[in-house]
Amino acid sequence: MMVNMKLVIQRVTNASVEVEGEITGQIEEGLMVLVGFGQSDTEKEADYLAGKLKKLRIFPDEEGRMNLSVQDIGGKLLLVPQFTLYGKTKKNRPSFHKALAQNEAAKLFDYFLEKCREDVECEAGVFGAFMKVSLLNNGPVTILLEKEFDE
Template sequence: MKLVVQRVTSASVEVEGEIVGEIDEGLMVLVGFGENDTTREADYLAGKLAKLRIFEDENGRMNRSVKDIEGKVLLVPQFTLYAHTKKNRPSFHKALAPDKATELFDYFTEKCSELIGVETGEFGAFMKVSLLNNGPVTILLEKEFE
């Protein structure tokens, strides 16, 4: 499972001209699932995401979490995080099948919602993602259990 985490001042997802998810200060997170991912990875990364201290404290140090600042998270499903780029045309054979990925995205969203405020994009839709990056701060979180 892979998460691309970006600290943002604001972010939104639009599908067919309609905003389906929107946050102010918080984290915009691209979420990708690999072929072997399960709820175990989702549980681990939901906890990690809620506790990740990448917001500045009163001393200007990254020492506060999205929960600490009472921010929200915008989760955006993105199977292309599992692109295999050995050739010029990417292949996605290492990504989790769409039906299973949809279930796991819903599960991950639920687990995150238990810890922090969450908005989401729409799985399988063509999405327009807008964000105002804050920093910029971008961090890759990955977890694969064997």
């Protein structure tokens, strides 16, 4: 089994991404998602995780139970590309050799963003840029979502 695409999902009251002093993405209630791609990732993984992300029930219903999705509450997504999710720390200096190559990852990030935008309003960070990410975690609720595929 190969572990592929990774999402670190945080339920937020608000979040934003800044690049060189300029806000490139900003949301109110919704999900701030760090998005990382592994070497074997394809559109198949992006399709699966985009669907799962939009339907993930981690917002409270009237009884306070996590029973509503970002779609259910009319929330937004802030997607932030993050190759460091593939950092291996066997040694003191992380190695990122399992991350997808930059050109391929940029294309797959754009594809993933478009898949998410089919059903949910989305903002995004800038692929390959140095970003300052700000957020107010709501809960806090943080979920790691990844998918193992057998081929």
